[in-house]
Amino acid sequence: MGSVIEGVWGFCLNACLKQQNIHEYKLGWIYGHTYNDFACVVSDEPWDPETKQGELFRIEAKSMVNSADESKAHFDRLSRELVPLDILAVFLWDWQRIKPGELTVYPAIVDAFVGRALPVAHLRDEMHIQRGGSFVTEGNCPDGCSPQACIHLGEPLNANGVRERRTGPQTATARSVSYAANFGGLLRMLGCRSEEGRSILNRYYNEDETVRRFLDFMRRNFNRVSQALE
Ligand SMILES: [Zn+2]
Numbered sequence: 001m002g003s004v005i006e007g008v009w010g011f012c013l014n015a016c017l018k019q020q021n022i023h024e025y026k027l028g029w030i031y032g033h034t035y036n037d038f039a040c041v042v043s044d045e046p047w048d049p050e051t052k053q054g055e056l057f058r059i060e061a062k063s064m065v066n067s068a069d070e071s072k073a074h075f076d077r078l079s080r081e082l083v084p085l086d087i088l089a090v091f092l093w094d095w096q097r098i099k100p101g102e103l104t105v106y107p108a109i110v111d112a113f114v115g116r117a118l119p120v121a122h123l124r125d126e127m128h129i130q131r132g133g134s135f136v137t138e139g140n141c142p143d144g145c146s147p148q149a150c151i152h153l154g155e156p157l158n159a160n161g162v163r164e165r166r167t168g169p170q171t172a173t174a175r176s177v178s179y180a181a182n183f184g185g186l187l188r189m190l191g192c193r194s195e196e197g198r199s200i201l202n203r204y205y206n207e208d209e210t211v212r213r214f215l216d217f218m219r220r221n222f223n224r225v226s227q228a229l230e
Pocket residue numbers: 141142143144145149150151152153169
């Protein structure tokens with residue numbers, strides 16, 4: 001259902017642009033990506049998602065179910081893959097009855113965050129290190145790649161040295177899993193076990209307007225987050 005909500009959002013946004021007589025730009029859906037990724041494209045220019053020709057910025061759409069304890073929504077694009085204009089859009093939804101007492105339910109969007117992706121990625125990365133994780137740096141790849149040939153720069157490794165993404169170093173796996181897939185979980189990435197984690201969250205909250213809006217969105221909806229913020 002989350003994927004449908006994300007796709008319909010893109011469709012509705014284009015309808016809104018048309019309604020407001022804005023024809024210079026439109027939202028393009030990027031074919032072949034695992035997640036729902038959109039690009040803001042210039043209408044009368046050829047668009048090439050490979051080279052990003054004809055696009056102004058990208059939008060990553062994520063959805064979370066309010067009633068699920070652990071959301072499956074992952075924001076795991078590497079910081080180095082994001083440019084300052086890129087946008088993160090998160091929709092929180094839940095099943096609601098059409099009318100009180102009615103049996104028919106529909107997926108209602110109960111809250112949302114739309115803002116720049118990069119500051120949120122920076123917070124995510126710092127929290128990852130605080131939990132004992134690391135990132136592949138030049139000359140330090142577990143695969144032993146030469147710095148020129150390494151395609152794993154910036155890939156996250158968890159506290160046990162296991163790659164977090166399928167694209168991480170091939171030798172950084174565990175016996176049970178090929179990759180950990182915890183990195184960027186929208187709720188999990190804010191988890192802190194120490195005073196240090198809480199102080200990182202609060203520092204970003206006080207210093208970055210985008211992160212503040214993101215954390216306000218999360219704390220409105222998840223107790224765990226509001227407890228970590230002072
Ligand atoms: Zn490498």
